[in-house]
Amino acid sequence: MSIRIAVLDTDSGFVTVLARRAEAAGWHLSQKTGPVPPRDLVAMKLNALLVDPAVLGDEAWDYLERVSSMLPDLGLVVCTSRSTVAQRVKGLRLGVDDWMTKPCHPEEAIARLEAVSRRRRRGRQEHEAAPLAVGEMEIRPDRFQAFVGDEALDLTRREFELLYLLAEERGQVLEREQIYQRVWGYAMAHGDRSVDVFVRKLRKKLEGLSPSWTYIHTHFGIGYRFDPEPAGILAEELRPAPEPAAEPVPDAESDSQSVHGAFTSG
Amino acid sequence: MSIRIAVLDTDSGFVTVLARRAEAAGWHLSQKTGPVPPRDLVAMKLNALLVDPAVLGDEAWDYLERVSSMLPDLGLVVCTSRSTVAQRVKGLRLGVDDWMTKPCHPEEAIARLEAVSRRRRRGRQEHEAAPLAVGEMEIRPDRFQAFVGDEALDLTRREFELLYLLAEERGQVLEREQIYQRVWGYAMAHGDRSVDVFVRKLRKKLEGLSPSWTYIHTHFGIGYRFDPEPAGILAEELRPAPEPAAEPVPDAESDSQSVHGAFTSG
DNA sequence: GCAGCTGTGAAAATCCTGTGAACGCAGGGG
DNA sequence: CCCCTGCGTTCACAGGATTTTCACAGCTGC
Numbered sequence: 001m002s003i004r005i006a007v008l009d010t011d012s013g014f015v016t017v018l019a020r021r022a023e024a025a026g027w028h029l030s031q032k033t034g035p036v037p038p039r040d041l042v043a044m045k046l047n048a049l050l051v052d053p054a055v056l057g058d059e060a061w062d063y064l065e066r067v068s069s070m071l072p073d074l075g076l077v078v079c080t081s082r083s084t085v086a087q088r089v090k091g092l093r094l095g096v097d098d099w100m101t102k103p104c105h106p107e108e109a110i111a112r113l114e115a116v117s118r119r120r121r122r123g124r125q126e127h128e129a130a131p132l133a134v135g136e137m138e139i140r141p142d143r144f145q146a147f148v149g150d151e152a153l154d155l156t157r158r159e160f161e162l163l164y165l166l167a168e169e170r171g172q173v174l175e176r177e178q179i180y181q182r183v184w185g186y187a188m189a190h191g192d193r194s195v196d197v198f199v200r201k202l203r204k205k206l207e208g209l210s211p212s213w214t215y216i217h218t219h220f221g222i223g224y225r226f227d228p229e230p231a232g233i234l235a236e237e238l239r240p241a242p243e244p245a246a247e248p249v250p251d252a253e254s255d256s257q258s259v260h261g262a263f264t265s266g
Numbered sequence: 267m268s269i270r271i272a273v274l275d276t277d278s279g280f281v282t283v284l285a286r287r288a289e290a291a292g293w294h295l296s297q298k299t300g301p302v303p304p305r306d307l308v309a310m311k312l313n314a315l316l317v318d319p320a321v322l323g324d325e326a327w328d329y330l331e332r333v334s335s336m337l338p339d340l341g342l343v344v345c346t347s348r349s350t351v352a353q354r355v356k357g358l359r360l361g362v363d364d365w366m367t368k369p370c371h372p373e374e375a376i377a378r379l380e381a382v383s384r385r386r387r388r389g390r391q392e393h394e395a396a397p398l399a400v401g402e403m404e405i406r407p408d409r410f411q412a413f414v415g416d417e418a419l420d421l422t423r424r425e426f427e428l429l430y431l432l433a434e435e436r437g438q439v440l441e442r443e444q445i446y447q448r449v450w451g452y453a454m455a456h457g458d459r460s461v462d463v464f465v466r467k468l469r470k471k472l473e474g475l476s477p478s479w480t481y482i483h484t485h486f487g488i489g490y491r492f493d494p495e496p497a498g499i500l501a502e503e504l505r506p507a508p509e510p511a512a513e514p515v516p517d518a519e520s521d522s523q524s525v526h527g528a529f530t531s532g
Numbered sequence: 533g534c535a536g537c538t539g540t541g542a543a544a545a546t547c548c549t550g551t552g553a554a555c556g557c558a559g560g561g562g
Numbered sequence: 563c564c565c566c567t568g569c570g571t572t573c574a575c576a577g578g579a580t581t582t583t584c585a586c587a588g589c590t591g592c
Contacts, residue, residue, distance in 0.1 A: 075385075085371040092377035097385055098364060105351040111358035119341075119363060119385045156569060172408050194571065196549065203550095220548070220579065221423035222410050422580060460582065462538065469539095486537070486590060 068095025075116030135228030334361025401494025
């Protein structure tokens with residue numbers, strides 16, 4: 001899979017040479033001559049961004065900081081003509097991944113962009129196309145779908161990605177921020193409820209085809225945990241003693257507490 | 267959590283300066299003067315490795331390649347006195363994450379190592395989150411829960427964070443202000459009793475699932491200390507005179523009180 | 533015994549999640 | 563070119579769960 005990068009620079013000579021090298025390497029490169037809103041960067045699905053802070057004007061630091069915090073997975077490389085150690089340190093601290101000084105050899109720029117992109121990718125891909133069997137459902141990455149028997153859940157892309165992520169981390173409680181970061185690819189805005197909404201959609205579809213299982217558990221104040229559980233065990237845990245009760249023991253309360261509260265409110 | 271790095275370099279001046287900065291930043295730094303087998307690097311649990319290829323001799327390229335392929339999660343940074351573009355490109359291509367030229371400012375070296383480590387951590391799980399075994403309970407950060415056997419304590423988020431903090435600092439007396447600051451994230455208002463209230467909730471839940479242990483001890487006028495202790499030793503300390511009493515004293519209450527008292531004095 | 537702290541239970545205030553529906557956007561077909 | 567449909571995002575609200583606050587009673591240390 002080829003690397004996608006964008007260059008924010010007005011030095012057309014530099015960019016042209018770079019573009020030629022990038023093309024030779026089979027990369028996709030797009031040039032911009034002014035700051036691109038982080039939102040748009042998201043849509044570009046970049047692996048790395050090469051910036052000359054000169055084109056950003058006063059808000060250069062601010063821009064770099066916003067980009068790096070909103071797109072933590074994006075490789076961010078600065079290439080500028082003059083800079084002091086203090087500036088470089090500041091930039092690297094802010095979230096810049098690499099800082100080059102002009103004039104720089106385009107081959108080296110390409111190599112550094114590649115190194116930065118590689119780092120970002122290493123953590124991610126290991127698993128691919130490995131179907132997951134969870135409960136009475138099968139999740140097939142090759143189809144971007146999940147099936148119960150031979151019936152498809154009819155998931156949209158986001159729904160599938162969310163489900164797959166949760167299922168991969170089965171048993172672990174994932175915080176909303178983490179989920180959003182990994183499924184949407186950028187930082188979650190404060191107050192965003194998208195994760196909740198998609199969990200509801202998933203639960204609905206799961207309920208439709210696999211009503212006797214519970215898959216997604218809510219952890220109040222934290223996030224969600226995926227763990228397929230047949231409906232049976234719930235009943236068992238709630239009723240260890242199938243006695244209509246002859247004594248008014250206050251057990252009922254602490255019992256229901258430990259079953260509900262911790263794992264699921266739904 | 268602090269960063270762990272190793273430096274492979276014989277330039278003692280450079281390394282000394284670097285070590286000073288690293289220490290100031292709270293990092294763990296170890297110096298080596300020759301190639302360290304990748305196997306040993308694994309054991310060192312490093313975030314990043316800073317190398318001067320000069321100390322590696324002929325097998326420098328080979329070594330860099332082996333390290334980067336065997337430890338894909340390790341940040342690999344080269345710092346060398348002279349290098350050509352071709353060398354830098356070659357290095358970056360075969361897995362080096364960043365390449366600096368000597369003389370380089372130690373502050374910048376630190377910043378680049380930090381950048382590389384940060385990038386490395388992003389893709390991974392945010393926190394390693396090793397489970398803590400305390401008394402007959404297990405605290406599992408991956409579930410935001412504590413368990414006794416396979417029974418969950420049913421902790422809320424705040425409760426869990428408080429318990430985890432206390433358990434991490436096991437044996438230490440923590441002041442209320444400190445606790446509040448670290449769990450709530452901001453300064454405690456004068457007269458706020460939240461910490462006390464949550465300690466009570468924790469004690470109640472702990473008592474429910476692990477009645478024969480005492481976990482949280484009160485230090486009058488100061489704060490709390492976490493230290494799991496089985497009931498046995500308590501009985502001994504409390505029992506200079508083994509009189510079961512013949513009066514209808516509300517045992518439960520006075521008993522639990524004196525428990526706290528016993529430790530308070532220590 | 534007094535003043536100051538801590539334990540306790542419950543009420544009050546706050547925050548969080550589930551839910552249904554509206555909105556905007558992009559692509560396909562008419 | 564316009565309409566329709568599918569999808570993702572945003573909103574507002576209701577019902578609960580959780581956290582904070584209070585008033586009081588029981589200890590501590592002097």
